Amino acid sequence: MANTQSMCTSFLGELMLGQHQLGTSTIVSRTSLTAPTTDTVKAALYLASATKDASTTVYNTTGEVSGTNYTAGGVTVTNATAPTSTNASSTAGVGYWTPSASIVYTTVTLSTSFDCVLIYNSTQSNKAISVHTFTAQTITAGTLTLTMPSNTTTTALLRLATT
Amino acid sequence: MLEKQEGTVDNENELTTWVEYWLDGELVHRSAHVTLKKMPSFAGGDTASF
Numbered sequence: 095m096a097n098t099q100s101m102c103t104s105f106l107g108e109l110m111l112g113q114h115q116l117g118t119s120t121i122v123s124r125t126s127l128t129a130p131t132t133d134t135v136k137a138a139l140y141l142a143s144a145t146k147d148a149s150t151t152v153y154n155t156t157g158e159v160s161g162t163n164y165t166a167g168g169v170t171v172t173n174a175t176a177p178t179s180t181n182a183s184s185t186a187g188v189g190y191w192t193p194s195a196s197i198v199y200t201t202v203t204l205s206t207s208f209d210c211v212l213i214y215n216s217t218q219s220n221k222a223i224s225v226h227t228f229t230a231q232t233i234t235a236g237t238l239t240l241t242m243p244s245n246t247t248t249t250a251l252l253r254l255a256t257t
Numbered sequence: 258m259l260e261k262q263e264g265t266v267d268n269e270n271e272l273t274t275w276v277e278y279w280l281d282g283e284l285v286h287r288s289a290h291v292t293l294k295k296m297p298s299f300a301g302g303d304t305a306s307f
Binding site: 099100101224226227228229231232233234235236237238239240241242243248249250251252253 | 266270271273275276277284285286287288289290291292293294295296
């Protein structure tokens with residue numbers, strides 16, 4: 095078993111259903127008929143022995159890390175930047191989004207090797223967004239910081255592209 | 258005696274640095290800083306063609 099970096103396939107369909115609102119809210123929908131509502135995005139860590147990949151549809155605790163000062167479900171992702179879209183040509187373009195701050199797990203002890211973070215929408219029934227992998231780590235009375243890539247058409251954390 | 262160890266992983270997916278402190282053979286602190294570079298599996302831009 096292993097974790098595989100991927101955008102979650104279910105997320106793609108859910109976008110067409112308008113079930114995710116990343117970044118600063120701009121539309122009036124769902125939970126309020128009078129004001130924009132912002133989804134809360136969270137980041138949960140998974141053991142290297144877990145199996146998170148494109149088929150992951152929701153957050154769950156199977157294979158999630160546990161340890162001192164780590165709460166099941168992970169931490170809230172700073173989600174202040176709205177997605178952006180840019181045309182690359184007359185027939186192609188890319189939409190992209192990146193969390194607006196690092197994801198930080200402070201003063202934790204995670205003794206079992208982990209190598210994966212699942213980004214998911216806790217407001218929308220914990221629907222999965224994407225799986226990101228890295229070299230397996232443990233943390234001992236320390237801090238894990240996940241710094242985001244630059245929010246550009248070629249490096250953003252989430253990119254939806256047409257060719 | 259407190260000993261410090263550090264390491265780095267740098268590839269197309271991540272830049273990771275970690276630091277450990279050992280006291281008398283026991284690991285007493287380990288932190289890691291992972292910088293995600295991008296999502297390679299989606300970098301081809303071939304996810305949809307209309």
